[in-house]
Amino acid sequence: MNQPENLSSNPSLPTSPVSRRDFLDWVIKGGLFATLAGMLFPALAYLWPVTRRGPAGGLVEVGTVDEIHVWGSKKVVLGGSALIVVRTPAEFKAFSAICTHLGCIVYWDSAKQLIACPCHAGFFGLDGRVVSGPPPRPLATHPVSVVDGKIFVKP
Numbered sequence: 001m002n003q004p005e006n007l008s009s010n011p012s013l014p015t016s017p018v019s020r021r022d023f024l025d026w027v028i029k030g031g032l033f034a035t036l037a038g039m040l041f042p043a044l045a046y047l048w049p050v051t052r053r054g055p056a057g058g059l060v061e062v063g064t065v066d067e068i069h070v071w072g073s074k075k076v077v078l079g080g081s082a083l084i085v086v087r088t089p090a091e092f093k094a095f096s097a098i099c100t101h102l103g104c105i106v107y108w109d110s111a112k113q114l115i116a117c118p119c120h121a122g123f124f125g126l127d128g129r130v131v132s133g134p135p136p137r138p139l140a141t142h143p144v145s146v147v148d149g150k151i152f153v154k155p
């Protein structure tokens with residue numbers, strides 16, 4: 001009559017250094033660790049100091065301070081809208097680059113220190129108000145923040 005062999009005592013079979021119980025313990029502990037890390041990482045990222053990743057409030061980086069010289073400008077597209085960022089000796093300002101008359105793209109006239117529209121000679125001041133020409137309304141302004149040499153604008 002054949003007797004079942006005792007497999008664990010069979011020297012020809014490879015023995016595993018990790019038991020099934022130990023393996024399952026590692027799987028469960030790994031799953032718990034992954035779950036906790038997945039919950040803690042977003043909370044810690046939220047609490048991390050704001051200056052490390054730029055200002056809060058939906059502002060978007062549009063460049064560095066070095067890219068725009070004083071009394072210079074840069075055009076950017078944010079959220080599908082054209083904006084113009086102007087640097088004065090004291091600050092950065094951002095405006096919609098769409099003229100309020102018939103929608104032409106404005107540019108910065110550094111000689112006049114005004115925002116100019118090439119279509120019908122409309123001019124806007126550094127507060128966005130119409131200085132001269134046919135535009136019926138001021139240019140929309142956008143909040144600007146400078147953090148660690150980077151320029152952020154709210155779309």
Ligand code: FES
Nearest residue numbers: 099101102117122
């Ligand atoms: S479209 Fe700008 S002044 Fe007419």
